[in-house]
Amino acid sequence: xxxxxxxxxxxxxxxxxxxxxxxxxxxxxxxxxxxxxxxxxxxxxxxxxxxxxxxxxxxxxxxxxxxxxxxxxxxxxxxxxxxxxxxxxxxxxxxxxxxxxxxxxxxxxxxxxxxxxxxxxxxxxxxxxxxxxxxxxxxxxxxxxxxxxxxxxxxxxxxxxxxxxxxxxxxxxxxxxxxxxxxxxxxxxxxxxxxxxxxxxxxxxxxxxxxxxxxxxxxxxxxxxxxxxxxxxxxxxxxxxxxxxxxxxxxxxxxxxxxxxxxxxxxxxxxxxxxxxxxxxxxxxxxxxxxxxxxxxxxxxxxxxxxxxxxxxxxxxxxxxxxxxxxxxxxxxxxxxxxxxxxxxxxxxxxxxxxxxxxxxxxxxxxxxxxxxxxxxxxxxxxxxxxxxxxxxxxxxxxxxxxxxxxxxxxxxxxxxxxxxxxxxxxxxxxxxxxxxxxxxxxxxxxxxxxxxxxxxxxxxxxxxxxxxxxxxxxxxxxxxxxxxxxxxxxxxxxxxxxxxxxxxxxxxxxxxxxxxxxxxxxxxxxxxxxxxxxxxxxxxxxxxx
Amino acid sequence: xxxxxxxxxxxxxxxxxxxxxxxxxxxxxxxxxxxxxxxxxxxxxxxxxxxxxxxxxxxxxxxxxxxxxxxxxxxxxxxxxxxxxxxxxxxxxxxxxxxxxxxxxxxxxxxxxxxxxxxxxxxxxxxxxxxxxxxxxxxxxxxxxxxxxxxxxxxxxxxxxxxxxxxxxxxxxxxxxxxxxxxxxxxxxxxxxxxxxxxxxxxxxxxxxxxxxxxxxxxxxxxxxxxxxxxxxxxxxxxxxxxxxxxxxxxxxxxxxxxxxxxxxxxxxxxxxxxxxxxxxxxxxxxxxxxxxxxxxxxxxxxxxxxxxxxxxxxxxxxxxxxxxxxxxxxxxxxxxxxx
Numbered sequence: 001x002x003x004x005x006x007x008x009x010x011x012x013x014x015x016x017x018x019x020x021x022x023x024x025x026x027x028x029x030x031x032x033x034x035x036x037x038x039x040x041x042x043x044x045x046x047x048x049x050x051x052x053x054x055x056x057x058x059x060x061x062x063x064x065x066x067x068x069x070x071x072x073x074x075x076x077x078x079x080x081x082x083x084x085x086x087x088x089x090x091x092x093x094x095x096x097x098x099x100x101x102x103x104x105x106x107x108x109x110x111x112x113x114x115x116x117x118x119x120x121x122x123x124x125x126x127x128x129x130x131x132x133x134x135x136x137x138x139x140x141x142x143x144x145x146x147x148x149x150x151x152x153x154x155x156x157x158x159x160x161x162x163x164x165x166x167x168x169x170x171x172x173x174x175x176x177x178x179x180x181x182x183x184x185x186x187x188x189x190x191x192x193x194x195x196x197x198x199x200x201x202x203x204x205x206x207x208x209x210x211x212x213x214x215x216x217x218x219x220x221x222x223x224x225x226x227x228x229x230x231x232x233x234x235x236x237x238x239x240x241x242x243x244x245x246x247x248x249x250x251x252x253x254x255x256x257x258x259x260x261x262x263x264x265x266x267x268x269x270x271x272x273x274x275x276x277x278x279x280x281x282x283x284x285x286x287x288x289x290x291x292x293x294x295x296x297x298x299x300x301x302x303x304x305x306x307x308x309x310x311x312x313x314x315x316x317x318x319x320x321x322x323x324x325x326x327x328x329x330x331x332x333x334x335x336x337x338x339x340x341x342x343x344x345x346x347x348x349x350x351x352x353x354x355x356x357x358x359x360x361x362x363x364x365x366x367x368x369x370x371x372x373x374x375x376x377x378x379x380x381x382x383x384x385x386x387x388x389x390x391x392x393x394x395x396x397x398x399x400x401x402x403x404x405x406x407x408x409x410x411x412x413x414x415x416x417x418x419x420x421x422x423x424x425x426x427x428x429x430x431x432x433x434x435x436x437x438x439x440x441x442x443x444x445x446x447x448x449x450x451x452x453x454x455x456x457x458x459x460x461x462x463x464x465x466x467x468x469x470x471x472x473x474x475x476x477x478x479x480x481x482x483x484x485x486x487x488x489x490x491x492x493x494x495x496x497x498x499x500x501x502x503x504x505x506x507x508x509x510x511x512x513x514x515x516x517x518x519x520x521x522x523x524x525x526x527x528x529x530x531x532x533x534x535x536x537x538x539x540x541x542x543x544x545x546x
Numbered sequence: 547x548x549x550x551x552x553x554x555x556x557x558x559x560x561x562x563x564x565x566x567x568x569x570x571x572x573x574x575x576x577x578x579x580x581x582x583x584x585x586x587x588x589x590x591x592x593x594x595x596x597x598x599x600x601x602x603x604x605x606x607x608x609x610x611x612x613x614x615x616x617x618x619x620x621x622x623x624x625x626x627x628x629x630x631x632x633x634x635x636x637x638x639x640x641x642x643x644x645x646x647x648x649x650x651x652x653x654x655x656x657x658x659x660x661x662x663x664x665x666x667x668x669x670x671x672x673x674x675x676x677x678x679x680x681x682x683x684x685x686x687x688x689x690x691x692x693x694x695x696x697x698x699x700x701x702x703x704x705x706x707x708x709x710x711x712x713x714x715x716x717x718x719x720x721x722x723x724x725x726x727x728x729x730x731x732x733x734x735x736x737x738x739x740x741x742x743x744x745x746x747x748x749x750x751x752x753x754x755x756x757x758x759x760x761x762x763x764x765x766x767x768x769x770x771x772x773x774x775x776x777x778x779x780x781x782x783x784x785x786x787x788x789x790x791x792x793x794x795x796x797x798x799x800x801x802x803x804x805x806x807x808x809x810x811x812x813x814x815x816x817x818x819x820x821x822x823x824x825x826x827x828x829x830x831x832x833x834x835x836x837x838x839x840x841x842x843x844x845x846x847x848x849x850x851x852x853x854x855x856x857x858x859x860x861x862x863x864x865x866x867x868x869x870x871x872x873x874x875x876x877x878x879x880x881x882x883x884x885x886x
Contacts, residue, residue, distance in 0.1 A: 083651070101636045101662055104648035152647035152667060165644055169668055176669070193886040194559065196591075200854055200883040202865040208885060226861040227854055229883070256644050 008042055009365065012407070013388040017361035017421070018319040025297070025318065026289045026371065029079035032278050033285025040286060042368050043304075045382045045417055051304045054287075054370035057128055059301050061291035062372065064125060072292060074119055079285055081112040081149070086275060093271035097257065098264045104151035106267055106274070107141040110134045111149040113277055129284040131277045137270050141263070153259055161255040168248045175241040182235055186217035197232040294372030302367055302378035308417070308451055309338035309468075310360060315375035317359040329496055332504045333375070334359060340468050342445060342452040344461050345506065347472025348518030352504035353455035356472075357421040360453055361386055364419050383451060384416025389425055401428035408441070420445060422454040435460045442467065465511055472516075473503035480521050491527065498525050562849050562878040563595060567697065571716040573687055574848065577702040579735050583721035584853030584882075585701050590625040591882040592699070602631035602690030602698035604683055605676040623671040624701075630666045631690040631698075632674045635659050645670050649693060654682045663689065676700075684714050717848040722871070724856040729867060733874060736850065738827060740875055741834050742820035743847045748840035752791050755818050755842060760787040775800055781807040789814040791842075797824045801833075808836050820845040852881040 014020055028034050043051040064071055088102045098106075117133050120126040143154035155162035179197075187195050190211055199218070201208050209228060212218050218230040234242075267274075293299065297318060314333035321331035334356055336343075347353050366373045367380045389404055398406060404425065411418065425441060426434035435458040442464060445452045454461065462469060479501040520540075524533050566574060576585045589603065603626060626632055631649070639646060639662055649663040654677040661677060663686070677683055687698040700715075720739060726732055752759060758771035763786075773794040774781070780803065784790045792815060796804055808815060815838050817823065823830060823839075833839060852871055854864035864881065872879045 099636065099640050100643040100646075101639060101648050101651070105651065108650065150647050150649045150665070153644055161644075168644075172669065195885055196883055198883050199885050200864045200881070201885060202863050204863065205865060212885075224855075224859070224861045226863045229855070252644055260643075 008368070008384070009386045013361070013386055016388040016423075017358045017365070017386070018317075019362065019365050021319040022362050022365060022371075026286075026293050028282075028285040028289045029076050030082040030281060030285045031084040032082055032282035033079065033289065035084050036279075036282035036286050037289070040369060043370060043382050044368075044384055045306075048304045048306060048382060051367070051370050051382060055301045055304070055372075057287060058291050058294065058370065058372060061125070061128065061288060062294050062301075064123060065291055065295050068123060071123055071125075072288075075116070075288065078112050078116045078119060079281070079288075081108060082116070082278075082281055082285075083109065084278070085109060086278065089271045089275045089278070092264055092267040093275075095264060095268055097260050098267065100151065100153060100260070103141065103260070103263055103267070104149070107138070107151045108149035109274065109278070110138045110141065113281065114138060116281070128287070129280055131280055132273065134270060134274070134277075137267070140266055153256060157259045157262060158255065161252070161259045164248065164252040164255045168245065168252050171241060171245045171248055175238055175245065178235065178238055178241070179232075182217065182238070183232060186215065186232065189217065190215055199230045200227050201230065202227055290369070290371045297372075297374045299366075299372030299374045300377055302363075302373045302375075302380050304367065305379045305381050307379070308341040308381055308449065310343075310363075310380060310451065310453070311337050312360075312363055312373070312378040312380070313376045315359050315363060315373075315378070317355055317362060318374055320355055320358070324499070327492060327496070329499045334504055334506065335375075336360065336470070336506055337508070338468050340466065341450070342442065342464075343454070343468035343470055344442070344464060345453065345455045345470045345472070346457070346459075346462055346513075346516060347455075348474040348516045349522045350498060351472035351474040351502065351516075351518075353472060354423050355504070356506065357388065357423050357453055357455055361388055361419065361421055381417075381451065383419045385411070385414050385418040386421070387411035387414075387418055388421045389423055399428065401426070404428060412444075417449040417451065420450050420452045420454075422452065422456075424456055425454065427457075431458070434458065439464070459514060462509075462514070463512055467511075469509045469511055469513060470506040471509045471513065473505050473507055474516060474518065475502050475521065480525075483525060494525060494527055498522075558878065559595075559880055562880040563592065565848050565878050566592070566717070566719075567596075567599075569716075571697065571848075572691060573684075573698050573700065573715050574717045574719060575700045575702050575715050576719045576721060576851075578721040578723070579732070580723060580726035582725050582857045583723040584851060584855075585721045586624060587853065587882060588719065588721055588851040588880075589699055589701055593625050593627050593630065597627075599697060600629045600631070600695050601627075602687060602695035603674060603701070604633060604687055604690070604698060605674050605701040606678070606683060624674045626666040626670045626672070626674070628666055628668050630670075631663065631693060631695045632666065633661045633663055633677075633686060634673065634675045636662055638673055638675070639664055642670055642672055652677075652686060652689075654686070661686075663693075665693075674701075680712050684712050687714070713843050715843075717846040719849050719851060720847060721851045721853060722867075723853040724860045724862045724867075725858060728860075729862055729870065732862075732867070733870065734827060736871065736875060738830060739845070739847060740877070741830060742823065743845045744834070745817075745820045745839050745841050745844070747844045748789070748791075748814060748816040748842060750789065750791075750816065752816070752842060755791070756793055758791060758793055760784050760790040762787040774804070779803075785811060787813055789816055789840075791816040793818065795822050795824050798826055798829060801825060801829050805829075805832065805836075808833070808838055811838065814838055814840045816840050816842065819843045847877050849878040849880060850875065852879060853883075854881070 009019065026037065028037050083105060085105045088098065088105055091102065092098055092106070113131060114133050114135065117126065117131050120129055141151060143156040153161070155165060183195065183197060198221070199212065201212060203209070203226060212230045213220070217233055219233050221229045221231040223229065297316070313335045315335065316331065316333055324331050334352065336356065345353050345356060363373050363375065363378060363380060364383060364386055368382055389408055411420065426437045438456060438458055439460055442454060442461060446467060483497055483501060520533055520536055576589055578585045593601065603624065633652065639648065645666065645668045647665045647667055649665060652661045652663055654661050656675050656677055661675060677686065683700055687700065690698050722732055722736065726735060754768065756772055757768050758774065759766065759768040761767070774792050775794060775797065781790070790813060796817065817839065818841065820841055823833070825833065850871060852868050854862050854867050868879065868881050868884065
């Protein structure tokens with residue numbers, strides 16, 4: 001089983017309620033933000049004020065995004081360069097001499113951090129992200145004043161390093177000059193128009209072979225049956241210079257280490273602040289991503305309530321909406337107003353009961369992550385965990401019924417108050433026992449602090465007192481008769497026709513209201529063999545007559 | 547402005563170098579007709595003989611490693627003049643810390659290791675490393691150009707055709723060595739390349755080159771067909787179109803139906819790149835003679851570099867090889883080890 005006692009939302013629930021798809025729409029830009037998103041702060045019951053503060057910042061950012069069109073592109077262009085380099089900060093703090101590429105990463109981090117700070121100040125949004133500017137550190141890392149994130153070990157760091165660097169450069173230049181002069185001299189001596197330091201001569205070209213073989217400037221590097229290869233001989237002066245270059249490079253390398261030690265020491269002073277700035281940017285980036293999600297999906301800022309019930313208006317189940325739109329169908333927003341902490345939902349098949357449960361899961365998922373909620377208005381409580389039943393068995397040694405029982409048992413052992421979404425619980429066993437088990441579970445949950453939404457076809461559950469009862473309005477008999485199914489031979493067209501008339505809204509009903517019976521109607525709409533429908537109808541009629 | 551160093555006095559070498567920088571060219575790929583064809587030697591020679599230019603150098607995989615990973619023989623290091631942009635591993639750039647500027651860590655890896663974009667602050671000789679995919683190579687080349695490189699050279703790999711086929715590539719240098727085969731085989735391969743480079747550019751633009759499309763009296767049409775490589779696939783229904791664009795490759799297996807169609811067809815057959823014609827010499831010849839093939843991206847061969855040395859001992863007479871190639875092709879030919 002994938003479910004773990006201490007997990008806020010296990011993978012099975014995430015998958016069943018399409019929470020991954022909501023998650024995929026929140027995209028921080030920076031490497032630090034992306035990393036933070038993998039383990040963000042989750043608001044638990046008792047943190048209502050903190051969640052409200054987070055939502056207040058989101059509300060500010062949402063307004064800013066809507067008013068200032070340049071805000072998001074400008075911040076995106078900066079955040080995309082802020083990398084996750086905590087290990088480099090730790091190395092600097094511990095005074096491990098940083099390599100030149102690590103120093104570049106820190107310079108780049110500081111460069112874009114400073115720009116981010118300036119940009120937020122420009123948009124009067126610097127109160128959302130408190131980061132001290134690292135101007136002094138940047139000036140130190142940008143010795144030559146290039147004002148870029150690129151880094152090189154400037155001569156200005158140390159006279160000793162500078163002089164060794166100059167010395168190596170001069171020696172190399174001198175060697176190259178002598179080398180080219182030697183080549184030019186060889187060209188003149190051999191009376192040739194153009195030669196290279198490495199020459200290939202055909203064995204058939206005897207005069208040239210003799211010329212090069214006799215020249216002290218070249219030596220035969222190798223030969224084969226077709227050609228001879230000659231190479232320019234290095235003069236004594238060049239060989240001596242090469243030795244000198246090696247020695248100078250060794251000294252330069254030592255001076256360079258000292259410079260890197262010096263830079264590391266300076267960075268180490270800022271390491272803790274840099275680390276903390278990285279964390280703040282990560283949180284800010286995640287905040288910005290959530291604000292952008294809110295704008296793109298017409299979300300609202302929900303009221304974070306301590307009440308143990310759900311209230312939302314015109315909620316959008318984003319994955320379902322996308323899927324319907326792809327099939328050319330329109331999504332109908334749904335609402336729910338619970339008075340108590342347990343609600344039973346009944347309704348015909350295809351009426352959207354599961355979608356209501358999933359939508360509730362998505363809204364609560366958004367709430368505990370302080371994500372704007374995709375609905376018109378909402379008042380929602382924080383929960384310690386979300387549990388969604390009605391899943392496929394994950395283990396080969398458990399039947400679907402057994403897997404459901406094991407999963408709910410694990411969820412009931414979790415500490416705190418959870419959101420229980422029961423999708424036709426116990427449908428995998430015989431109706432009598434399934435119904436009894438469901439009633440017992442609801443009774444148990446009614447006496448707990450958990451928030452419960454239960455979608456069911458068991459009519460006995462509608463008899464429960466002191467719980468909320470809702471029914472999907474669904475399809476009336478008149479609408480059923482009005483359906484034009486004769487010409488709809490393809491399933492997708494039949495579904496479109498059904499979707500056109502189906503009312504997915506919930507209506508509050510009294511306890512004891514009969515559960516709708518529309519399975520045969522829906523089976524007919526879905527195109528099952530007419531004879532089967534007729535036989536099923538006759539069975540029902542016979543039973544009722546008896 | 548790219549200048550050729552004054553010591554290059556020989557006409558054909560100057561011509562070869564000047565030809566690389568004429569026009570609006572920004573991206574040149576060096577491909578070898580075989581492994582160990584002398585691509586790095588050619589690139590080093592070019593970089594040693596140009597001045598006043600900031601260039602970028604990229605490779606497919608590794609270049610300038612001291613020993614060939616497959617053959618084990620000594621390989622030349624990449625020569626990088628001052629200001630050259632290049633990519634390599636952190637472990638390599640750390641050995642040259644005082645001679646380079648680290649620009650940024652790239653979002654690409656090679657053999658699981660991160661790649662870094664750097665600029666040489668003095669002439670350097672080191673191993674350069676590039677990303678494995680064409681898209682990544684093109685993306686880095688564009689980054690180099692954005693940083694100020696005037697021209698980028700890409701040292702291609704064994705899978706040379708994939709990088710050469712990229713739309714952004716302006717020109718191609720072909721390195722030739724006896725590793726490919728004997729002189730007749732080399733000439734035949736060069737002939738094929740020359741034929742492919744003669745395919746003219748189509749005067750139309752295709753929005754999505756992944757799909758077969760065509761134009762007829764009713765206008766422009768895009769289909770859902772991604773390949774014509776099915777034996778049962780027929781082009782007959784497009785016979786009255788003005789032109790037809792064929793995505794993917796045309797291979798020997800489908801040559802016959804394609805040839806029959808072209809014989810009866812009055813319009814142009816457009817392909818993505820000449821390298822999409824994977825045909826035997828004779829079949830390519832017959833197709834070319836029909837004169838109806840056009841391409842979206844031309845194959846511009848800017849020069850041929852001859853290397854008579856063979857790592858596996860199949861050497862050819864350098865003078866004969868150079869002269870035969872020069873006589874046969876109207877493309878600048880250079881042997882960097884030639885004596886004039």
